[in-house]
Each structure stands twice: as C-alpha cells, then as structure tokens.
Amino acid sequence: MLEDVSKRFLHLIRGIDRWSLRVVDTHQEGLSVRQDVIQPPRNLRSTGAMVTIYVDGASGYAATCDLSDRGLREAIAAAGNWAKACQGRGSDTVRENAGAPHTAHYRSPVAQGWNTWSLKQKLELLRHACRSLHIAPQIVDWEATLAYKRQHVLLSSSEGAWIEQEFFFLYPGMRATANEGTRTQNRTHGGAELGCQGGLEKLERVGYTREAQRVSEQALQLLAAPNSPSARMDTLIAPAQMVLQIHETIGHPLELDRILGDERNYAGASFVSPDMVGNYRYGSDVLNVTFDPTESEELAAYGYDDEGSRGESLSIIKDGILLRTLGGASSQQRCAVPGVASSRASDWNRPPIDRIGNLNVEPGDHGFDDMVAATEFGILLDTNRSWSIDDMRNKFQFGCEYGRMIRDGELAEVVRNPNYRGVSETFWRNLKMVGDETTYVISGTPYCGKGEPNQIIHVGHAAPSCLFSDVEVFGGA
Amino acid sequence: MAPEQTPHPVETYYRELADLLDAEREPDEQFLMNLQGEESDFARFNHNQVRQAGHVRQLEVEIDLLSGQRHAAGRLNVSGDLRVDWAALNQLLHGLRETRDALGEDPYLHYNTEPCDSYKQRCGELPTPEQAIKDIAAAGEGQDLVGILASGTVFRAFANHLGQRNWHAADSFNFDWSCFGDADQAVKARYAGARWRAQELRECMQQVIKLMALMQREPRAVKPGRYRVYLSPAALYELLSVLGTDGFDLKAHRCRTSPLLKLAHGERELSPSVTLTENNQRGFAPDFTSEGFAKPEQVTLIENGAFVASLNTARSASEYRETVNAGTAHPQNLELAAGQLPQDQALNVLGTGIYIGNLWYCNYSDRMDCRITGLTRFATFWVENGNIVAPVKVMRFDDSLYRILGENLIALTRERELVMDAGSYHCRSTASARLPGAIIDDLKLTL
Known part of the structure; x- marks a missing residue:
C-alpha cells in the first residue's frame, strides 16, 4: 500500500523540484485483563502521508489521511502554499537534502509474530497472570496488559531516497494496587518501560507468571513500610x-x-x-x-x-x-x-x-x-x-x-x-x-x-x- | 437537528457513513460510531522566524460493533470519501465480528439507549498562512519570539444504531508564545479565539513587551524556604491539571488511588473558598460522550472545600453502579469559583513575596497526600511591599494541595481568566478552564 501511494505521488508531484514524502501505516492492538475481567481490546489503524515541499530556502508541509490522488494533490497544494508563505521568513536555512539518494530497507527482527497466537491464547496468558496478582484482600486493583504495534514507513524524496522500514513493538506489563484505609501503594512490572522491538518471543522479558506474585508481594510490603527517611x-x-x-x-x-x-x-x-x-x-x-x-x-x-x-x-x-x-x-x-x-x-x-x-x-x-x-x-x-x-x-x-x-x-x-x-x-x-x-x-x-x-x-x-x-x-x- | 445551511463535507460524510453502517449491520447487531478530526494549520516560530509550518488534515472513525453484551471496537483513518473508504471500513467490520465472537460478554458495556441528538457548529474567521505569518512577525518585531500557532476546524461526532446523531464542529485558533530576554527569562502569553484580529494580537503583545521590560532587571535567586506567593490563573491551571489526573475519576476513587481520597473521606479539607465545577455549558469540548450520553450542564466536584462528586465515564459508571456524568475522567471545562480580591489589588495583598506567572512540569511527590512538585517558569517576580522588584530565578516547589488550597489559601481574585489548553498530542485539545488568581501563604520552595 505504501509503495502504491508513493508511486502515484511521483506522478502527481511532477513540476516541483524539491520535495519529500513520508507515508506511514500503523496498526496497534491492546489487551488487558483487570480484576479478572477481560477489558475491551483496543484496535487502532492509523494511515496517512506527509508531503514536504522546499522552495527557495523555505519549506512547508501538509499531512493527510486522504491517500487518493485527490487527497495527495490537495496536500501538495497546501504544502506549497505554506512554503511560499514562509519565503523570507524562515528561521535558519532549510535542510539542503530532503533525504539522501539511496534505496534501503530495515525490519525489526521477529522470531514469533503477533498473529502466531490467537486472541484467545493471548487473553488466557493475561487471565492467568491477572489471577496470580490477586494474592490478598488488600490488593484492591490488579491488571495484566499486553500491547502490540506494527509501524510501516516509506520515505522518498526528490533526491532519490526510497527508504522502507517496518517496526514491530511489544509492551507486556502488570500492576497491583494495595490499599488499607486511605493509604495506597502501586507496584508495576513492565508496561511502558519494558517495551521493546520484536515478537512474542519477548514475552519472557516480563515473565508474567514468574513475576506476578513478587509484584503483589512488594505492593503489600510497601503498604506496611515506613516512609523513606530524609x-x-x-x-x-x-x-x-x-x-x-x-x-x-x-x-x-x-x-x-x-x-x-x-x-x-x-x-x-x-x-x-x-x-x-x-x-x-x-x-x-x-x-x-x-x-x-x-x-x-x-x-x-x-x-x-x-x-x-x-x-x-x-x-x-x-x-x-x-x-x-x-x-x-x-x-x-x-x-x-x-x-x-x-x-x-x-x-x-x-x-x-x-x-x-x-x-x-x-x-x-x-x-x-x-x-x-x-x-x-x-x-x-x-x-x-x-x-x-x-x-x-x-x-x-x-x-x-x-x-x-x-x-x-x-x-x-x-x-x-x-x-x-x-x-x-x-x-x-x-x-x-x-x-x-x-x-x-x-x-x-x-x-x-x-x-x-x-x-x-x-x-x-x-x-x-x-x-x-x-x-x-x-x-x- | 441540523439547521438549514450547506453542511461541511465532513458532516455530510459522517451522516452518510452512519446511515450506511445502519444499513449494513446484521440482525441483532448494534453499533456506536465516533468520528474525530481536524483541518489545522500549524506554524512554529523561533527567534520570530518560522521554524516549521504546514497543514494537517486528519479524520478517524471508531466503530464499536455490539451484539448484546458482546462487542469489539476498532479505529481507522478515513479519507472523507465513502467510495474510497468503504473497502477498509468493511474489512474493519468483518474483523470486529471475528473478534467479538472470540470474546465473552462484557459486564461493563454501557451506552446510551435514549437517543438525544445535538448539533453545534461554530464558524470563525481564521487567518490564512500569509496573514498569520505577517501579523505575528509584525507584532513580534524586535522580540525573541518562540511559539506555535494552531488554527483550523475541529470535528467530533457520534452516531448509533438507534438513529442518534451528535455533531460538533468548531473553528478556533490558539497562538501560544513567549518572548525571551537573557537565558530563560521569558514572558508567556496566549491569543486564542474564533475571530483573528491583528489589532487584538498587537495588544496582547504589548502586554508581554511591558512585562519584558521588568524581566531585563537583574534576576534574584531565592533560597529554599516558605514564601507568600501569588499564583496566576495560568499557574493554577498547571496545578489543577495534575489534580485532574485521577483526582475526580470515579474509578480512581473506588480503586483508592485518587489523590483526593482523603478529601472524599473527610480526613483532609480544602478552604471553604474552593468550589470546583465541570461546567459543560461554557466549554469548547463536545457536549456528548463517546457512548452517546449527553453531558450534564455542570457537575459540582468540590463545593466550599468539601468533595461532592466524581467524574463518571460510562464504563466506570457501569462497574460501580453510578450515573454517567462525563466523557473522560479528566475535567475538560473546569471552573474554580471567583473570590473577592480585585485583581488590581493582588500585588498589594501579596505584600512581600513571589508573583508566579506560570508553573511547569508539575507531578505528584506523594499522591495520597496530594503533594505536588513543580517549578516556576515565565514571568515570575520578587515583590516587595506590593511592588515588583526583580525576576526570580527558577525555583522548585513541593507542597500539598491540601495546604495550598487549604489552610494557606489567603484569597482568590474576583476576576477570572479563560485558559485554553494548547495541547495537540495526536490532535488539538478542546479542553479549557476558567480560573482566578490566588494568594497563597507559606508555599514550600525546595531547590
């Protein structure tokens, strides 16, 4: 799809000397089991393109999610308008090269793709982890999560750049909240900070079943602990x-x-x-x-x-x-x-x-x-x-x-x-x-x-x- | 119902898509559809020159496909032309049916079943790229100006299988900028609205330039300790934005993670002068939720210092058996009741202390005690006997809101300012707040 858009764009941009085009297609899924209840899965698809046009020391961009010829033409016109409006008013000079002249590919190494597991298998993993978090009545909220993202990017330019990259991300995580009265402590493992590139083989990084008990035990320890000294x-x-x-x-x-x-x-x-x-x-x-x-x-x-x-x-x-x-x-x-x-x-x-x-x-x-x-x-x-x-x-x-x-x-x-x-x-x-x-x-x-x-x-x-x-x-x- | 006027092409698309989804749904299938989009110009400035500028047109549709209590939702970008988009939308519907069948019933699925249409279309007079750049460059001539102009139309819409249709479209601009002297000595301002007037921009700039003259004085370093301060409405907005994260969220209260848990339980209190309201009548955000509920005209959150109500999103309301009263758990149209202090008396009442123009990077240092840390930023001055003496070098504060808006709150100003959120993560924010300034005793500065 990205290639199709970029090739059509090549015909539409004729007559303009310096430009770059970045087309991006992103798919995200998010799964969560909270308090042993499966939460509605998140399923997001974001697709669009950014055109940048360089005119006499100025530049303008236009981004659009209308990737039809009509949409791309409108984006070219809007980027051109901004480039003209900025002429003589741009801070510093714009970059000399709108993407280096070469063809290249990059792809995240993935041993086990996201779709090799069914939705049911992934949710079962999270359900098990979630159950393992609830080790005491003082654990008042608990959740196991898993998020996936695939981002496909194609950058091309008037200088001959044609750079295609495909990234795969995984974000596994857990959280336990312990409470007594108005005292509350959270303990997490993974989620944002244990995100990485790769496939399901990276699930081991969070070790759901292995770590769940530790996460909740530490939440309980914190609940009973004194304040840090100063x-x-x-x-x-x-x-x-x-x-x-x-x-x-x-x-x-x-x-x-x-x-x-x-x-x-x-x-x-x-x-x-x-x-x-x-x-x-x-x-x-x-x-x-x-x-x-x-x-x-x-x-x-x-x-x-x-x-x-x-x-x-x-x-x-x-x-x-x-x-x-x-x-x-x-x-x-x-x-x-x-x-x-x-x-x-x-x-x-x-x-x-x-x-x-x-x-x-x-x-x-x-x-x-x-x-x-x-x-x-x-x-x-x-x-x-x-x-x-x-x-x-x-x-x-x-x-x-x-x-x-x-x-x-x-x-x-x-x-x-x-x-x-x-x-x-x-x-x-x-x-x-x-x-x-x-x-x-x-x-x-x-x-x-x-x-x-x-x-x-x-x-x-x-x-x-x-x-x-x-x-x-x-x-x- | 929509008034008799030529609808915006995005509105036409939305209504056609809603009708098509209704026609395409299977027997015993229901849907909720949300549309979100914008057509915005962004011009970024540094040193009063354009740094990056362009146009963003984005439109996305989220469909939640239901069958009883089973459901699955998906979101994707659309072009705005159904002939172009239908293949992708149809593929989404097939995928959602598969996902829905793999899921069990959702015990907390909750959506409006009593159709209530609404229609809001605010047209403005927005600048062209040439006009915006020319006006800003002229107003800021001679200044080291840095900032962002965001201008355009924001769309939000809801539809469901019951025929409910809610449309919200608003033209607006928000020029959020600062002028710099030496190092990080700067004054920040915003010119926001729906009708761009070069003269109004020049007047805003003149106010900034006046303050910039004060910023040229030798800055004063203050030592850690407790200080009497004046918090401007913009500074107060930063504090209340942190409080908005979980402070009023029903789920956070029931999971006992809310920073206002002690207030709700009567263990701590705020000043009787503090009345906070989510005023949906006034704001710029849509008046409907993504599940089709009409937002109440207003929700009193805190009244005379006592906790009154939480913000209940549809899902949390279902889980905890409450009534839906919000689209998000974070206030979108927050108002703090005005006080009695005339604005022009604020420096006199402050006496000797610090006038804080803005705060920055606020975050909890002890959430359960509602203790927040952050830093002074932009137009912050040392004041003696009601007179501005010198700008103050950046200082960190670390204090509890139970003290700041509790026993240490001396006065709130009679006049309030509208603070429009300049945020644009993913898309332009529609949040705003109307806040007074505040005189606070003994604010703890630490570093």
Whole structure:
C-alpha cells in the first residue's frame, strides 16, 4: 500500500523540484485483563502521508489521511502554499537534502509474530497472570496488559531516497494496587518501560507468571513500610529508574533543537550550550553513554531516521566528557556541532524533530552485590513513578515506586514513597560505581513528549544498576 | 437537528457513513460510531522566524460493533470519501465480528439507549498562512519570539444504531508564545479565539513587551524556604491539571488511588473558598460522550472545600453502579469559583513575596497526600511591599494541595481568566478552564 501511494505521488508531484514524502501505516492492538475481567481490546489503524515541499530556502508541509490522488494533490497544494508563505521568513536555512539518494530497507527482527497466537491464547496468558496478582484482600486493583504495534514507513524524496522500514513493538506489563484505609501503594512490572522491538518471543522479558506474585508481594510490603527517611545518602538506582534518569538529565538536555531554542515555549531549552561539546565534564570518568539505533531489541532501533540519515552507534559521553549532541542533519546544519541520526516524527501527521533515540549507559565492571557491599548508608531505588525537571533540564525531582535501605553493606528494610532531587549538571559527577552486564537491562518508554505541535514517541534506554554518592533523598508526607 | 445551511463535507460524510453502517449491520447487531478530526494549520516560530509550518488534515472513525453484551471496537483513518473508504471500513467490520465472537460478554458495556441528538457548529474567521505569518512577525518585531500557532476546524461526532446523531464542529485558533530576554527569562502569553484580529494580537503583545521590560532587571535567586506567593490563573491551571489526573475519576476513587481520597473521606479539607465545577455549558469540548450520553450542564466536584462528586465515564459508571456524568475522567471545562480580591489589588495583598506567572512540569511527590512538585517558569517576580522588584530565578516547589488550597489559601481574585489548553498530542485539545488568581501563604520552595 505504501509503495502504491508513493508511486502515484511521483506522478502527481511532477513540476516541483524539491520535495519529500513520508507515508506511514500503523496498526496497534491492546489487551488487558483487570480484576479478572477481560477489558475491551483496543484496535487502532492509523494511515496517512506527509508531503514536504522546499522552495527557495523555505519549506512547508501538509499531512493527510486522504491517500487518493485527490487527497495527495490537495496536500501538495497546501504544502506549497505554506512554503511560499514562509519565503523570507524562515528561521535558519532549510535542510539542503530532503533525504539522501539511496534505496534501503530495515525490519525489526521477529522470531514469533503477533498473529502466531490467537486472541484467545493471548487473553488466557493475561487471565492467568491477572489471577496470580490477586494474592490478598488488600490488593484492591490488579491488571495484566499486553500491547502490540506494527509501524510501516516509506520515505522518498526528490533526491532519490526510497527508504522502507517496518517496526514491530511489544509492551507486556502488570500492576497491583494495595490499599488499607486511605493509604495506597502501586507496584508495576513492565508496561511502558519494558517495551521493546520484536515478537512474542519477548514475552519472557516480563515473565508474567514468574513475576506476578513478587509484584503483589512488594505492593503489600510497601503498604506496611515506613516512609523513606530524609537525608543525604548514596543511591543505588535500578535500571527501571535509570530509564528516567538518563532520559531527563542526559537525553533531553542534549537534544540540539532545545539547544537551538526551538522548544523554549513548551518543552524547554537546555543548560548545555554548543561550546561544551568536546570538553564538558558531564559525569565522572566511569560514565560512558552511547547513542545506538543498531541495538535491535530496543524501542528506538532503526536503519534510518525520518530525514533519511543512516543510524549508527556513536559515543555521546566518553569517560565523562561530552562528545556530541542529539541532533539530526537539519539541526546540525543550523549549528555546527556533531550530532546523530535522530530526527524523527511520531506519526504521519507530525514533522520530524530532534529526538533522544536509543540512549544507553554502558555497563561497567561491578556486580550488584559489590555495589550494595560498598554502601555504608544508602537506598536502592526502583521503578519510576514521578518525574519533574526545570525548563533548562537541570533541577530535577524524581519519585520511585520501591525503596529499600542499604545499611553497612547490606540490603535492609523496604521504604515507601522514596523521592530524590538534584541538579543534572552535577549529578552524574557523583556516579561512583557502574553495574556490570548482569545488572544491564534494555528498557525505554513510549511516552516521550515534546514539540509544537505536540508529539509522543518511543525511546530506548538500556542501563546497568548505578551507584551515586551524596544524593538528597526524602519520603512522603 | 441540523439547521438549514450547506453542511461541511465532513458532516455530510459522517451522516452518510452512519446511515450506511445502519444499513449494513446484521440482525441483532448494534453499533456506536465516533468520528474525530481536524483541518489545522500549524506554524512554529523561533527567534520570530518560522521554524516549521504546514497543514494537517486528519479524520478517524471508531466503530464499536455490539451484539448484546458482546462487542469489539476498532479505529481507522478515513479519507472523507465513502467510495474510497468503504473497502477498509468493511474489512474493519468483518474483523470486529471475528473478534467479538472470540470474546465473552462484557459486564461493563454501557451506552446510551435514549437517543438525544445535538448539533453545534461554530464558524470563525481564521487567518490564512500569509496573514498569520505577517501579523505575528509584525507584532513580534524586535522580540525573541518562540511559539506555535494552531488554527483550523475541529470535528467530533457520534452516531448509533438507534438513529442518534451528535455533531460538533468548531473553528478556533490558539497562538501560544513567549518572548525571551537573557537565558530563560521569558514572558508567556496566549491569543486564542474564533475571530483573528491583528489589532487584538498587537495588544496582547504589548502586554508581554511591558512585562519584558521588568524581566531585563537583574534576576534574584531565592533560597529554599516558605514564601507568600501569588499564583496566576495560568499557574493554577498547571496545578489543577495534575489534580485532574485521577483526582475526580470515579474509578480512581473506588480503586483508592485518587489523590483526593482523603478529601472524599473527610480526613483532609480544602478552604471553604474552593468550589470546583465541570461546567459543560461554557466549554469548547463536545457536549456528548463517546457512548452517546449527553453531558450534564455542570457537575459540582468540590463545593466550599468539601468533595461532592466524581467524574463518571460510562464504563466506570457501569462497574460501580453510578450515573454517567462525563466523557473522560479528566475535567475538560473546569471552573474554580471567583473570590473577592480585585485583581488590581493582588500585588498589594501579596505584600512581600513571589508573583508566579506560570508553573511547569508539575507531578505528584506523594499522591495520597496530594503533594505536588513543580517549578516556576515565565514571568515570575520578587515583590516587595506590593511592588515588583526583580525576576526570580527558577525555583522548585513541593507542597500539598491540601495546604495550598487549604489552610494557606489567603484569597482568590474576583476576576477570572479563560485558559485554553494548547495541547495537540495526536490532535488539538478542546479542553479549557476558567480560573482566578490566588494568594497563597507559606508555599514550600525546595531547590
């Protein structure tokens, strides 16, 4: 279907010198069993195209879900009108190349396709997991979920680009809510942060039956636990919280469109400036961060971004020093600093902007037990539940579902409502120990929001457990 | 019933599709159909130049195909031409029948069975691309302006097998922008409505430019501690948007995850000045739900500081045996009752403290205590003896709404502002709120 639209478009666009076309077809299904009742399955299909036309240093786009010849003609006219209206009023120059001249294909590796299981089989898995969550009367709400997404994208351009990519995503998850009076605690496993690319073979990542009891037991533990203490202490941050720590305090500050000011009215700017690239000490010398769209299991794996730049693995922070930003070809053209292939659109109805992509903290050489043993007074923090950071991506405060004190090198009591706060530009300099491969988990989030008009997109964050010193930790009311 | 005028092509399409679904349904089969769409122009600005600009035309149809208590729903994009779309729609119907047959009865399926038609069509005067760019560039000349213009028509419609038809279409624009001085010292504003007037835009811009003069002063860093503050309506909107997430949701209350659970149980209280209403008479959102229920004219959520009612979506209402009173569990047309304080006296009553123009990135730090953290942003000033002294550097607050809108609420302003949600995730938001400003004592700033 995408090919048909793109080939018809080639005839309709004749007479216009510079253009690009991105056709997107997305199918999503969502399944849920809550309190042992099958919830209505979600079934969404989104199909449309975005035409971009470049005229004398200006550009305009038009997105449409009318993929008939009439609809495409109207989109070409609307994009042309905007390009003309912007002539002489465009900020910076538009990208010289509307997609590089090459033909390419990318497809997520899938061992077991979504449709190899019947709806009944998938629901049976969720029903079993759901039943396993309800282990006590204090568990007042419980749910097992499974979501699937297939996205097929074809990018073509007047420069000869013809890039076809097909992505398959899976989001398995569970949740248990424990309550007594007006005290309530949630514990989750998977869902957003354990999303990945691949097929049903990835169900093992969430281990529904294996993990259900632990999830509910921990919800009950939290219900009975004291509030987290308030003090400065070491924090051992598990991968399910590292996702957020990387995302908010490394990923967003390094987006080049923020640095260039595009996001100042909404998502915010950055404390990072172009002159920091190549010399700024972002973290301690055990911090190594990689942008890696070639990690095929991770949510933001791709062959090419939505400007047609080829995705490759690149070091962003090496031994604590900032080496490059997260900016696609257009932003790099506006600001001469090194970037990556990270210009992406959330769907056919939004233009590409700089996104975080797969941004990973490389594993170190310490086992989990080593890091606990090295902590005299600290806290283990697991699974994000609250996030807040200033518009320069500097002063942050995050909350976690689960905390466990570490005293004299040993794990001690569980604590509820653990929060911590800090400042991005100094926080990573207190990174003391980095976990090894045995602590490393591929995670991410499908809910990265920014842009005007707004866009939500999936990003990947793989990380080991990491130990930070001297962090301000506090509990609830 | 629709008035006698030439209908919009999308409306014609919707009515034809509804009739076709009715004709194509099998015996003992029922349907609910929702249509959502927009034809919008988006122009994004940075440094008072256009960054990205274009047009988005999107139309999607969701069909819930029922047979008794069994049902399956699916959504897809359509072109707006039934001859083009019917093959895909027919394929969807076949797929839904298969899925429905594989599912058991849904105990909480709940839809309106007493047909109530409605028709709302608001026409406006929206700018062309050339006019919008010219007017904005002229009004913002000399300013470091950054922001987004969204302008166009938003469509929402419902139909069912009982012949019920609800149509909602509204033209509107929302220019949401800020002007920057040094670093992150900025003033934010919105010019929103249905009739674009360059003169009105210039007047809004002049207000911003006036405040920008104050932003040029040397910013002051305040230390963590407790401060008397004025929260503008825009700042209050950020707080109440967080509260809207689960605060009024019937399901969240019954699952005991609502941040207002203690209020509903009488363990905590808010100030008697706080009366919150979901006012569906005033707002820009459709007056019907996706299950065909007519929204009540208004729902009093909190009255004189006491919890009154939750927002009950169709599914939750069925599960917990309540009456449907909302399309979503998040308020769409929220109003906070006005107070007695004249706006022009707000700085005098604040005395010495912080005038907070906006808040940003608010989130719960202890949900069950309704404790929220967030940051100051845009046009936030240090005030002494009722006079603005200097802009304030970004500060984080972390405090409970039970204190902010409870024992520490000093006054609400007599005047209220309409805050239109500029959100456009997936499609343009139709949510809005009418809120006063608030003087708060002892707001806890932490970082």
